[in-house]
Amino acid sequence: MSGLLNLSGVSVHFSGLKALTDVSFSANAGEVTALIGPNGAGKTTLFNVVSGYVQPTAGEIHFKGEAIQGLTPHEVSEKGVRRTFQNGGLFGDMTVLENILTGLHVQINSNFWGLLFGTRKADEAERAAAARARRLLALMDMDGFADQQVKSLSGGQQRMVEIVRTIATEPPLLLLDEPAVGLSPPMRARMMEVIKRLAGEEGISILLIEHAIDLVMAGSDRIIVLNSGQKIAEGKPAEIRENREVLEAYLGYA
Amino acid sequence: MNQETPQKKRPLSQNGRIFYLVPLAAALIPFFANDYLQFIVNMIMVYVLVTVGFNLVIGNLGQLAFANTAFFGIGAYMTAILMTYAGFTYELALVGAAISGGLAGLLASVTALRGIRLYYLAIITLAFGELMRWVYIHAEPVTMGTDGLPLPDVTVFGMSMHSETAKFYVFLLITVLVVKGTSNLLKSRVGRAILAIRDNELTTASLGISTANYIILTFVWSGSVVGIAGAMFAASTERVFPESFGLTEVIVHFAMVMVGGAGSLIGSVIGGVVLTALPEYFRQFPGMEELFFGAIIIAVLLFLPKGLVSLLAKVSPLFRERYFRE
Numbered sequence: 001m002s003g004l005l006n007l008s009g010v011s012v013h014f015s016g017l018k019a020l021t022d023v024s025f026s027a028n029a030g031e032v033t034a035l036i037g038p039n040g041a042g043k044t045t046l047f048n049v050v051s052g053y054v055q056p057t058a059g060e061i062h063f064k065g066e067a068i069q070g071l072t073p074h075e076v077s078e079k080g081v082r083r084t085f086q087n088g089g090l091f092g093d094m095t096v097l098e099n100i101l102t103g104l105h106v107q108i109n110s111n112f113w114g115l116l117f118g119t120r121k122a123d124e125a126e127r128a129a130a131a132r133a134r135r136l137l138a139l140m141d142m143d144g145f146a147d148q149q150v151k152s153l154s155g156g157q158q159r160m161v162e163i164v165r166t167i168a169t170e171p172p173l174l175l176l177d178e179p180a181v182g183l184s185p186p187m188r189a190r191m192m193e194v195i196k197r198l199a200g201e202e203g204i205s206i207l208l209i210e211h212a213i214d215l216v217m218a219g220s221d222r223i224i225v226l227n228s229g230q231k232i233a234e235g236k237p238a239e240i241r242e243n244r245e246v247l248e249a250y251l252g253y254a
Numbered sequence: 255m256n257q258e259t260p261q262k263k264r265p266l267s268q269n270g271r272i273f274y275l276v277p278l279a280a281a282l283i284p285f286f287a288n289d290y291l292q293f294i295v296n297m298i299m300v301y302v303l304v305t306v307g308f309n310l311v312i313g314n315l316g317q318l319a320f321a322n323t324a325f326f327g328i329g330a331y332m333t334a335i336l337m338t339y340a341g342f343t344y345e346l347a348l349v350g351a352a353i354s355g356g357l358a359g360l361l362a363s364v365t366a367l368r369g370i371r372l373y374y375l376a377i378i379t380l381a382f383g384e385l386m387r388w389v390y391i392h393a394e395p396v397t398m399g400t401d402g403l404p405l406p407d408v409t410v411f412g413m414s415m416h417s418e419t420a421k422f423y424v425f426l427l428i429t430v431l432v433v434k435g436t437s438n439l440l441k442s443r444v445g446r447a448i449l450a451i452r453d454n455e456l457t458t459a460s461l462g463i464s465t466a467n468y469i470i471l472t473f474v475w476s477g478s479v480v481g482i483a484g485a486m487f488a489a490s491t492e493r494v495f496p497e498s499f500g501l502t503e504v505i506v507h508f509a510m511v512m513v514g515g516a517g518s519l520i521g522s523v524i525g526g527v528v529l530t531a532l533p534e535y536f537r538q539f540p541g542m543e544e545l546f547f548g549a550i551i552i553a554v555l556l557f558l559p560k561g562l563v564s565l566l567a568k569v570s571p572l573f574r575e576r577y578f579r580e
Contacts (some may be wrong), residue, residue, distance in 0.1 A: 021497055031306065063354045073456075073460065074459050074460070077459075077460050077462065078462065083460075089456075089460070091449065091450050091452055091453040091454065091457070092453055093452070093453055094446070094449060094450075094577065095518075098446055098449075098577045098578055101443070101446055101577075101578055102443075102447070102450050102458070102461060102463070103444075103461055105446070105447060105461060105462065105463050106461075106462045106463070108442075108443045110442065110443070112439075112444070112471070114437045115438055115439055115442045115443075115444055116438055116439055117435070117438070118434075118438040119431075122442070123579060126441075126442055126579040127444070127580060128577065129578075130578050130580045131580075145518050166459070169461055169462060178319035184367070225351060228337060230442065
């Protein structure tokens with residue numbers, strides 16, 4: 001029970017189907033923890049159960065020492081566990097910059113009357129937020145797209161924007177569901193670099209689902225391997241690479 | 255990392271400040287308009303605010319709530335009632351109209367918050383408008399029923415507002431303040447939160463934004479703006495009748511929003527101006543007025559589904575809605 005996020009004995013059964021069975025692990029503060037496993041291993045179910053979209057059949061989930069199982073997605077988000085979705089949730093009628101600014105919403109310090117009368121203080125809070133949004137976009141080399149409508153971006157670029165928007169909320173724990181899927185190779189490398197930097201410099205802890213094994217090996221501090229709803233291995237990338245059971249189950253080597 | 259973009263001075267043609275020229279130019283109208291034209295121009299400002307308020311709920315928040323005529327009627331009747339029975343001055347009655355319009359907005363927001371949406375919300379809010387009209391007709395001891403309730407002499411800061419010109423300058427000041435305040439709100443985190451709710455309420459909540467608060471805020475602000483328009487309408491006609499707030503009026507308001515451009519503040523102004531001025535112009539063709547009115551609405555919506563403002567947005571980016579400041 002030392003980590004930022006602790007799962008102990010978490011099981012999820014959907015009318016007879018055992019999606020997750022007795023899974024326990026910890027994700028540590030300031031680290032990138034990766035979840036890998038073949039299709040159907042239960043990775044997305046695990047994300048859903050941590051973020052409150054699915055209730056566990058058994059087991060406990062603690063975030064910062066506080067039990068969070070049974071909370072609604074909104075309550076889990078309030079506690080500081082934020083996630084991105086596989087098929088985005090960007091605001092289609094806004095520009096990229098406006099999307100990021102919406103992520104910064106709760107950090108903009110202004111009240112209704114200040115905004116209504118356009119006081120200097122409220123104005124400056126808005127301008128500072130816009131400058132910060134541009135800097136966050138620059139982190140991902142996306143600053144050139146700031147004033148474009150999100151609809152005009154490619155799927156990969158949209159995912160980048162969604163991640164920046166989630167980062168903008170300054171989440172203590174960020175759950176990323178396959179952030180690199182569909183990205184071009186240089187963008188994938190860039191994405192992984194950014195994820196590492198977020199954990200290192202910005203102090204955001206990350207739990208990551210990723211299929212691209214090379215990215216996971218290079219970018220994460222610890223790896224949890226799932227197969228058929230059970231945890232089969234856990235360790236540093238080097239240890240996982242040597243693990244025979246993992247090689248058989250996940251990489252398909254015999 | 256820390257390169258702040260320096261504030262560049264943009265030329266007037268790309269600067270939003272150019273819109274201040276509109277009220278400045280309008281301020282010259284009394285120098286060449288006759289009383290009839292002046293009355294129309296005053297009505298235009300009433301309907302600009304009606305459309306600005308309605309568009310917030312329909313366009314920005316994306317809720318099919320048609321309680322707008324209720325807000326309008328409540329604002330107008332509140333003004334007449336407060337002045338007649340409570341001896342309020344017009345300035346105070348105007349504040350009263352804004353507050354009661356806002357309270358009616360709060361009431362309308364409860365339906366949307368309780369998960370009543372789309373067609374259900376539409377029919378409930380339409381019924382609310384009709385219910386209010388029934389009240390104006392039947393609360394005869396107060397409202398004088400279908401005879402209409404006359405306003406006492408309207409004065410503002412001691413000056414008579416009986417002439418159309420006097421009304422014009424007071425209305426112009428109110429309109430500019432309300433439109434500017436609404437613009438300030440829309441260009442801030444408030445405007446973005448409202449738009450985000452329209453796009454995806456769940457995602458908005460996942461960003462830590464209290465969606466319920468912003469739904470309430472939109473309805474209340476919308477109700478206040480339209481309540482103020484009602485107070486202006488009362489001062490303009492000097493007698494308030496129940497028939498002014500019926501179902502046909504809902505259609506007119508809705509047409510103004512759609513023809514101007516749903517979800518666009520500039521569109522609201524354009525819609526209010528065009529659909530108030532044109533029917534007056536068409537009066538010279540008796541019997542054909544409704545035909546022209548209907549044809550214009552159909553033509554605009556067929557060829558410009560995003561309203562007249564979308565045509566201007568192609569000419570200059572100034573007419574594109576921006577929800578931030580830099």
